[in-house]
Amino acid sequence: MGSPERAEILPVEPNHxxxxxxxxxLLQLKWSDENLTWKEIADRFPRRTQxxxxxxxxxxxxxxxxxxxxxxxxxxYDSQKEKMWQEIAQEMxxxxxxxxxxxxxxxxxxxEKRAGDKSLRILLRLTTTSHQQxxxxxxxxxxxxxxxxxxxxxxxxxxxxxxxxxxxxxxRSVNSCPIYHERVLNTAGGWIPELQTDLSRLxxxxxxxxxxxxxxQLAVQWQSAEAMxxxxxxxxxxxxxxxxxxxxxxxxxxxxxNCWETLMLNRDS
Numbered sequence: 411m412g413s414p415e416r417a418e419i420l421p422v423e424p425n426h427x428x429x430x431x432x433x434x435x436l437l438q439l440k441w442s443d444e445n446l447t448w449k450e451i452a453d454r455f456p457r458r459t460q461x462x463x464x465x466x467x468x469x470x471x472x473x474x475x476x477x478x479x480x481x482x483x484x485x486x487y488d489s490q491k492e493k494m495w496q497e498i499a500q501e502m503x504x505x506x507x508x509x510x511x512x513x514x515x516x517x518x519x520x521x522e523k524r525a526g527d528k529s530l531r532i533l534l535r536l537t538t539t540s541h542q543q544x545x546x547x548x549x550x551x552x553x554x555x556x557x558x559x560x561x562x563x564x565x566x567x568x569x570x571x572x573x574x575x576x577x578x579x580x581x582r583s584v585n586s587c588p589i590y591h592e593r594v595l596n597t598a599g600g601w602i603p604e605l606q607t608d609l610s611r612l613x614x615x616x617x618x619x620x621x622x623x624x625x626x627q628l629a630v631q632w633q634s635a636e637a638m639x640x641x642x643x644x645x646x647x648x649x650x651x652x653x654x655x656x657x658x659x660x661x662x663x664x665x666x667x668n669c670w671e672t673l674m675l676n677r678d679s
Contacts, residue, residue: 441633484650524610
């Protein structure tokens with residue numbers, strides 16, 4: 411017999427229906443300032459897995475946005491993006507266009523990692539001796555840590571060759587160092603990691619303000635607009651801004667005789 415003090419284990423019920431209250435709580439947790447992981451969110455729902463919470467969140471977002479709403483989001487963002495990114499760009503002393511384009515290049519997942527990783531410190535300096543004292547274990551297949559990345563770029567900026575750098579990074583091969591170095595630079599148009607991390611952290615701090623005005627125009631919460639812009643992606647946002655998926659209703663044109671001609675002219679302009 412089990413101990414009476416043993417916590418009850420609730421079985422997962424795949425077909426357990428989501429209620430309106432569940433949906434509301436899911437959005438509150440996902441959009442909270444605590445930046446909860448999916449595991450932490452799932453822990454708040456008995457019988458729910460991380461996967462089921464992710465799927466439900468995606469379904470809620472999909473139900474919130476029809477094609478016309480997505481078109482409006484894309485068009486408003488296209489017309490306001492320079493203003494939205496201006497404050498961050500000024501603080502970083504980079505063109506607003508570069509900041510906006512590089513947030514797409516870096517991507518949502520990598521930006522969240524850089525914004526939340528305490529080891530990705532700006533201008534981090536690690537001594538050579540501290541590396542030499544660490545055990546030389548191979549790290550093939552493991553992601554680069556913030557400290558490893560900072561050390562890699564510091565040593566390269568100091569003029570060290572790749573063989574020396576590889577010997578100073580425990581577990582990293584000589585070949586892996588230039589490959590990772592080039593990949594990071596190519597991710598954001600040549601931006602060094604410090605700039606990429608700066609952009610990620612500033613965006614995390616300012617995104618509620620950045621998206622507030624646009625979300626108000628769409629009559630949605632800013633978190634919903636920000637999430638949908640990531641879902642649509644750069645290609646989707648550009649295509650919808652240029653060629654809306656939901657053309658104006660012909661019956662709304664006045665006079666009706668000139669409506670089709672107007673639509674064709676707008677399409678070709």
